[in-house]
Amino acid sequence: MSTEGQRALQHNEGLRRVYYNDSANNCTFGIGTLAHMGPCTARELGQPVPDPVIQARLGAGVRRAEQIVRDAVPDHTLTQAQFDAAVSFAYNMPGGARAALNPANRGDMVAVARNINAYVYVHAHDARGHPVGPPRRSDGLVDRRRREAAPFLVPPQPALGAAP
Template structure:
């Protein structure tokens, strides 16, 4: 399973697309669609095409992490997309160790969906923007509504 076009658009709306480097809410240097890492340099500027290309490469990593996390589950496309959005934001390590994933693999879908809201902090602080994002990811996961 791969992230759908609607899922890509969902993540882009959630993350935003910024064509120059900036520091995110906790001070991490970021560019494009939430891209971080050693290749991101202060003062860097990219084109929209470059941002989309980087995003696609990043998404592949998170698709793989979701597939690896739920190897025996048959997910709906909207569930897969919500999980990729979640992993994209919290990272594969946090996704892999999350109670959300444990409950999902136990077949406890509703209980797993409730876990999205627990991931609303960055740098130890509750961020309203993350609280709202998690609500939208949970809604996507449960209902298939790709609304940001």
């Protein structure tokens, strides 16, 4: 993931130096790092998290997301912008990334963009991590998914020196 991609990921996720309940009511901290499914306990909520812990977990999460993207798209070379966007998506949706990115293997980037844009629903969870109630559309995810899908909608550029 490029430095620009890392900045975009941090913008997409935001930074919170305390434990908090995310939009799906899961205990989270740092840069979108899941502490555990379900809400934070009263003791966890608002508890500070040191920057070295945040950065270590972010690094591990990015490495995991990069590997998910490499595994999901072994048959097609992504541009740097596409790879960065795919890593951001996989960081946030590791379970859905393989299926969403699979059309890239046959060069169908429009299908990849369409798939990414479909992941805009959150599911609230109880203290045991079980889904509660119906999924709801998240405006924040709609905006994020548009940013992540955009590089897949850009026509490929010819290589330098190539004939038009």
